[in-house]
Amino acid sequence: MKKDWDNPITHAMPAEARVPAGLRIGTVAVAPATVLAPMVGVTDTVFRRFIRNASLFSAQAPEGATVETEVTNQQSGCGLLMTEFTSADGLSRMRESKRKRYLTFYDDEHPIGAQLFGSNIETLADAARIVQDTGFDTVDLNLGCPAKRVVGCNGGSGLLRDLPKIGEIFRAIRKSVTIPFTVKFRLGWNDSQIVCVELAKMAEQEGLCAVALHARTREQGYTGQARWEWIAAVKQAVQIPVIGNGDIRTPEDAAAMVAQTNCDAVMIGRAAPSNPWIFRQIAEYTASGSYTRPTEADRYRMIRTYFQMLIDDAEASQSLPRDARHGETAGKMKQFASWFTHGVAGGSKLRQQIFQSKTGAAVLEAVDAFFEARLNANSTEAQTPNSEQDGAETFPEEALVCGD
Numbered sequence: 422m423k424k425d426w427d428n429p430i431t432h433a434m435p436a437e438a439r440v441p442a443g444l445r446i447g448t449v450a451v452a453p454a455t456v457l458a459p460m461v462g463v464t465d466t467v468f469r470r471f472i473r474n475a476s477l478f479s480a481q482a483p484e485g486a487t488v489e490t491e492v493t494n495q496q497s498g499c500g501l502l503m504t505e506f507t508s509a510d511g512l513s514r515m516r517e518s519k520r521k522r523y524l525t526f527y528d529d530e531h532p533i534g535a536q537l538f539g540s541n542i543e544t545l546a547d548a549a550r551i552v553q554d555t556g557f558d559t560v561d562l563n564l565g566c567p568a569k570r571v572v573g574c575n576g577g578s579g580l581l582r583d584l585p586k587i588g589e590i591f592r593a594i595r596k597s598v599t600i601p602f603t604v605k606f607r608l609g610w611n612d613s614q615i616v617c618v619e620l621a622k623m624a625e626q627e628g629l630c631a632v633a634l635h636a637r638t639r640e641q642g643y644t645g646q647a648r649w650e651w652i653a654a655v656k657q658a659v660q661i662p663v664i665g666n667g668d669i670r671t672p673e674d675a676a677a678m679v680a681q682t683n684c685d686a687v688m689i690g691r692a693a694p695s696n697p698w699i700f701r702q703i704a705e706y707t708a709s710g711s712y713t714r715p716t717e718a719d720r721y722r723m724i725r726t727y728f729q730m731l732i733d734d735a736e737a738s739q740s741l742p743r744d745a746r747h748g749e750t751a752g753k754m755k756q757f758a759s760w761f762t763h764g765v766a767g768g769s770k771l772r773q774q775i776f777q778s779k780t781g782a783a784v785l786e787a788v789d790a791f792f793e794a795r796l797n798a799n800s801t802e803a804q805t806p807n808s809e810q811d812g813a814e815t816f817p818e819e820a821l822v823c824g825d
Contacts, residue, residue, distance in 0.1 A: 430646065432673045438680030439707045440687055443500065444662050447601030447630035449532050449558045451500040451686065453707060455675075455700050456633070456664055458690035459503040459536040459561070459605070462756065466525050467734050468694075469502045471727050473529060475697040498704030500686070502533045506563045506577075509539035509548035524555050534559035534603065538566060540575040542590050546597040553598045560598055562590065564606035564620075565635050567642045578639035581610050584620065591627035601630040605666070605688075608651050611640040621655045621663070633664035633688050643691075653682040664688050672699065672706045694760040697723060717765070721792035724761045728754050728788065732781045750781035767795070 443452030457464060457472055475498075507523050526533050535552040537560065539545050545562070552560045564587065566577030573579070580587055595602055604624050609615040621632045634655050636647040647667025656663045665684035669675050675687045692699050698715055705712040715723070731750040758775045762768035774787040 429668065429670060432671075432677035434673045434706070435676050435680040438676045440675050440679055440703050441685060442707065444631075444685045446501075446559060446603060446662060449501075449601050451532060453498060453500045453704050454686035455499055455703055456501040456686055456688040457499055457503055457693060457700075458666060458688045459506045459563070460690055460693075461505045461566075463694060464503060464505050466527065466530070467727070467730050469504075469530055469533070470527060471730055472499055472693060472697055472700065473502065475499075475701055475723070498700035498702070500532070501559075502530050503561065504533070504535045504557075506536045506538050506566060507548075508576075509537045509545045510541065512537070512548045512551055513544050520551070520555075524552070524557075526557070532558040534561050536561040536563050536605070538563035538571060538576045540580060540586070540590075542586075542593045545590055546593040549594045549598045549602070553600050557600065559601040559603055559630075560594070561633075562594065562602075562604045564604055567607070567639045572639070578607050578610065581607065581616055581620070581639060582614065584616060584623065587620065588623055588627065591624060591629060595628045602628070603631045603633065604629055605633040605635065605664075607635050608638045608648065611638050614638075615651070617651055618654050618658045621659045625659045625661050629661065631662040631664060631685075632659065633666055635688075636665070636667040649678055649681050652678070652684050656683050656685075662686065666690065670696075672703045672712050675703050676706065694757060695763050697727075717792075718796060720761070720765065721788070721796065724788055724792075725785065727757065727761070728781065728785055732785070735781070751778060751784055754778075754781060754784045767791075 441454040443450060444454045445451070457469065504526075505523070512520065512523065524535065535555070535557045537545060537548050537552065539548070549560045563577055564580050566572070568577065571577040571579065575583075580590075591604075604620075606617065606620055608617045615638070617634055621634070624632050632655065634652050636649055636651050637643070637645065649665065649667070652663065652665040652667075662685040663682075664686045665678045665682055666688035669678060669687055669689050670692045675689070678684060678687055687703075689699060696702075698719075702712040702714075728750075731753055735750045755776055755778075758772050762771050765771065771787065771791045774791065775784050778784045778787055
């Protein structure tokens, strides 16, 4: 998955439009109407809980006061969390102990949906039952992944070339579970095979509870511009909730998508690892018409908190059966380093130190040393008004708001 955007469009904040306060997906209330997109290698339980708690990182309280620590959807601004997309074939075959690595979630993650991919009708139905029995609030079918390995097995967006089979899958999963059933898909295979409106109508007819559209074709992958006009077309074609996805990097983008498409909710993918505060910022803008941006100290706390959560989760998993344990966390930290340090002055030096670290503890030491030096330097400069400041060491506010 690309971590950047091709010539992103900058949207002004619409005068009237706001992301809706909430919606219902079948029996599940989602408030506010924001969804964390399922992302392989990203949206595991640690990252989901990290996002759900992201509003607390910049919480400020008067001296001597206590910051409220109870977490609610309204605080975090993320109404629905989604798992990584999970192979239905693998899920139905693997031992229950190993499923914990893919289907583990905690009480504070509700409402939460699990996303499945595959092409075997019976296997998908069986995997959906496993998802329901595990306690997830919703089950989602992936018809959007453009990866060659997935498409080669006729999964993900590969199925967009076979609408009759999609209809069979819809019917089989719908019969197998009672929890809300949703689908995420793309415009079509390519520009000459755009099927999103027809597919959305089929989903509604077969009893699905909502649809999410990533407004690009499979051929586009993550390149070019998301074509929001197709989200508007789907919204006009069906009565069930429509969730818009693609090129939401800022609260302005989210509000602009709602204004242009009238969608019922927005789904955010790449922007979440880059700017974990985006859900909170959208909720703030919905409530007040403005939103706060994180400081450098906020970003330090954010990075350190997530990395420590990874270490704690790996340590806790050591009591599980061997095939359910998590490995060394340093690799995951390195994966997120380029996202988390985007916009940080001198961030390339920190990334280099992180990539050279061998253990999670060593990564934390590098993060602490880097930010403590920067924060101490900034504090000294603030106390010396006439001191010369190196422009290369500034931390531009606008660089802090980034992502898909």
